[in-house]
Amino acid sequence: MSNAERLIAIYNHLDRFMRDLDEKDQYIPFSRRVQKLATHGGPFDKYKTDLLLLSDLRNILVHEAYLDNINPIMEPNPKLMERFEMIYGRIISPPKALDVVALKGHEIYKVGFDARATRVMENMIRHGYAHVPVVENEVVQGVFSEHSVVNFLTQMPGSTIGPELRVGEIMGVVQKDSYQHQRYRFAHRDVTAFEVEDMFWSQQGQDRKGRLVAVFLTSTGKKGGMLLGMVTAANIAGFRV
Structure with a gap:
């Protein structure tokens, strides 16, 4: 032919x-x-x-x-x-996001509530991680980032980030902040790469405070599901044209 x-x-x-x-x-x-x-x-x-x-x-x-x-x-x-x-x-x-753009569950740097916040921040700086999923029993409970620390200090005047401060203590405060929830979304494991790409593109015009930073792929497509993959803006930017 x-x-x-x-x-x-x-x-x-x-x-x-x-x-x-x-x-x-x-x-x-x-x-x-x-x-x-x-x-x-x-x-x-x-x-x-x-x-x-x-x-x-x-x-x-x-x-x-x-x-x-x-x-x-x-x-x-x-x-x-x-x-x-x-x-x-x-x-x-259409290719699934989990197959072509996502970090798989075992590749994701994730922490639990009991992790020391200072140690997590050191690892984030060392490896260039901006957002780290907080996972308990393989279920995403939230996202830890520099904004989490700033929000914690803002909402808890007089507090410090000491060596014994746990991620769970910080997340217990910042999870109440609706801003934290606007920055990541959940999607089903079968979502296509195009659908995830559209999630990021649809928020391009927003300011930094509300801009999507990560999509978590779970077994149910919701927060309570098992974490299977994670897509960041950097991952989707690498989705070959």
Whole structure:
């Protein structure tokens, strides 16, 4: 199969796939359907420019009259075809965040309520960690960060961060602060990388105080579930275009 034939096949498969997603508008053109689906985020938004290019190239190949014994007026570049095939695969079978962008449970630096706060902060500085999940019995109870310490000192005037201060004591104070809850979210283990990416993009315009810093993937998609993975803004930034 030539690259031109492969391109047309990808277009046809995607066209049918999009029609199944958008049953109300069966007769709108491919390009308009892409633009419509892109408004919902996800892969159609991420790859909108590529999909519109795919549509243009397909139209050139199909609408310029040529017979089976005449070569098409162009042959798509192999690198371009690799990209179209990658995009096709990601749209038809979106990769799970847990598989492609998340730190797995055993890779995550996490602490319990009984951990000494000073030791945790030393490890955070040494390894460059900004946010550390606080986990008890494999369940996320909160997130420890420099903001946790600042909030603790602000809400407990006269307190100090001594060597015996435990993470649980700090979290018992800052968890009451709604600001702490705005900075991380929970999602189900089966959430796609595109859905997690959209969570971060949707909060881009917010100030630092309310900006999402981590998404925790759990067995239930809620705080009470078992921690299976963690995605930060840095992880999602590495999600290959």
